[in-house]
Amino acid sequence: MEEYVLNAQGLSMRYHRTLALDNLNLTLTPGKIVGLLGPNGSGKTTLIKLTAGLLTPTSGEIQVCGQPISPATKALVSYLPDKTYFSAKQKIRELLDTFQDFYADFDRERAENMLGALGISLEARLGSLSKGNQEKVQLVVVMSRRARLYLLDEPIGGVDPAARDYILNTIITNYDPTATVLISTHLIEDVERVLDEFIFLNQGKIVRQGTADQVREETGKSLDELFREVFKCLPNC
């Protein structure tokens, strides 16, 4: 099973009456940047939270690098939530201390260099930064871990195009060939050039999956166009 960074089988997640994930099967191999694409409420964040071990599935199984979700897999997974969990009062230096304490694979020097290049002071408090810079700081600390699986939930939501470029560049330049990056977003046009593979999720099910260049080769369409086409005829979006 070790050949899969992520292996989900028969995965379902129910919140009261809502079935957020519906018997989903998914495997991811190392060295890929994968787009998890779908409209709002399609189950993207649920899948990511299950993989990060923040939720327990109603049924089915997930393995990361061949191991069931556990503290051991949390050490292999670097997770960027869609909402921040850092305190606005915290100084960036303290945030780096926390990461160093929590994660053996945290490369502090790398994080400090990247923050230096951004001109962000380690003494600054997170709350004093602009929204774009806050997002950059979070991405820098998450990508500075030497993890096997990066889960980035909406990393480019709500930032300006320059910040978006910076964030995509950080993802491209920091990932290594043994690791896989799963990026969830609905801003497909912005990310499609950096993706190896894509997953279209709708109502908790995978409706299409493949490689981005294959779509362009076979259909002459961009992922964005294909997305609009696939989701136009589906209910609830």
Add this chain to the structure above:
Amino acid sequence: MNWKFTGDRPVYQQIMETLRGAILKGELPPGGKVPSVRDLAAQAQVNPNTMQRALTELEREGLLVGGGTSGRTVTQDETILSAMREQALQALARECAEKFMVFGLTPTQAARLLVALDTPKEES
């Protein structure tokens, strides 16, 4: 290098065209060092695997050589370079002819217009 991409064709093919263009224009001279996959991917803002694929394809075509630890260089093989140049110019000619054809001009008629551009202006 000018990285621009359209959504309707595979990115690796578009990268190959940009790199061929850079070689033709002399931005990447024969025998010159090609930047690393990582640097090029960052420059073009594309996936490193896609960049890798484009470079491997160009290597297969013989336009790039090396690819080991010392990095890739542009070939110095004149035969390959001139074949590539020939191909690129023919493609340009075809593209140009197609544009004229939209207006109902044959390539010969179009060529006359091109030749006219070449003649020095006569004093009136």
